[in-house]
Amino acid sequence: MTAPRRSDGTRAAILTAARERFAADGFERATIRAIAADANIDPSLVMRYYGNKExxxxxxxxxxxxxPDMALVPADRHGAVLVExxxxxxxxxxxxxxxxxAAVSHEAAAERMRTIFAAQVGxxxxxxxxxxxxxxxxAGLIATQILGFALCRFVLRLPPIVALDRDAAVAWLAPTVQRYLHDTPGH
Incomplete structure (x- = not known):
């Protein structure tokens, strides 16, 4: 078994700092310098390992x-299980x-989100x-519900949506996701 290289730890620290900084500041306001400072490394190392901010x-x-493996879930619970x-x-x-x-203001982030949902929810x-x-x-309609709710709850922090407890959020969203999964349009 080979010992982990020091560069593995540096890469991991950069990615952790980048995730936190992008989450806190968004893509546009996050800087390589701030990410490097958060990771306690020189900014040149970020550039060395990743090339640029994108x-x-x-x-x-x-x-x-x-x-989750939906094959193990009763059909009438698919929407609820996905929302949960x-x-x-x-x-x-x-x-x-x-x-x-980042996706609301940066095309590369929007494309990343599209790819994740298409490849995993599709x-x-x-x-x-x-x-x-x-x-x-x-899958796209499911994304409208999930991403719309997340935007309103975690980014825009709309008070009625933030105030919903988990069970209430599931109760509101699950029937729509269930319909998107199983119903025929117009029925």
Whole structure:
């Protein structure tokens, strides 16, 4: 077994600092100098390992939604389980918060968010939808609910949305996500 290289620790420190800084400041206001200061390293090391802020953001924004295995979930609970899962992921990881903040003003971040949802939610929708040809539309509609709620709760901090407890949020969102997964349009 090989010992970890010192550069592995530096890279990890940079990514941790970048995720926190992008989450706190958004893409536009986060700087390489601030990220380097947060990681207690020289800014030249950030540039050495990642090249520029866009590449650093792309590395920091690698994100696995860790979606649950929906095959193990009763069909009538699919919407609730997905909403519960997303609420837990949003509350437990600053990377998603950084992504949504950055995505509203920076095209690379928006593209990263699109890719994450298409690559990870799309296959779930394809497996569960009555017509797999509608999977991309269904995944996009699910994203409208999940991302819209996250934007209003965690970024804009709309008081009625922030005030919702987890159960109330699930109760409001789950039926819509359930419909997007299983219903035929217009029915």
């Amino acid at each position: 590449k650093l953001f792309a590395a920091a924004a690698e994100f696995d939604l860790r979606l 899962h997303f609420l837990d992921r949003w509350a437990g990881d600053e990377t998603l918060l950084a992504l949504i903040r 296959p779930v929708a394809a497996r569960l939808a009555p017509d797999p040809a509608t999977a991309a539309t269904r």
